[in-house]
């Protein structure tokens with residue numbers, strides 16, 4: 497099978513890691529050996545393992561960059577490479593391009609679609625022209641709470657019912673709630689149209 501690149505993008509809380517581990521389990525179920533790489537800055541659940549919120553754990557390599565990986569035996573022996581937190585790897589696009597285009601690997605990348613203030617991550621933007629498949633996931637808006645899709649990450653003060661992560665507080669929200677002022681988001685939903 498020729499190499500190809502699958503990019504899974506979405507905001508925080510859009511189950512990107514669960515999606516990635518789902519692919520990993522599917523490939524393992526047919527006997528494929530895989531290499532899983534996570535960025536060394538992701539220490540949410542301890543090192544050397546990729547964990548989902550449902551507690552599933554997959555061993556992985558923690559790296560600060562992808563340069564040099566192509567020369568390692570662990571890389572040579574596998575046909576599929578999984579990359580978590582793709583937005584943090586400066587050399588993401590160059591690595592994926594060569595892994596798929598030169599080495600014939602299948603590369604599956606999970607990455608944040610944008611920053612909380614809707615700026616592109618350069619490494620993700622550079623990868624898009626090389627991606628064979630792009631899977632855009634959404635969460636559900638934690639302010640609407642009626643199933644409205646949430647394609648965006650917003651930095652907020654913690655509000656009841658919203659998942660928060662990291663040293664700052666973040667939530668997945670719909671477009672109108674991303675544009676709404678913080679005080680409206682943190683207040684009653686009925687006051688969101690206030691100036």
Ligand SMILES: [Zn+2]
Nearest residue numbers: 637640670673
């Ligand atoms: Zn909303």
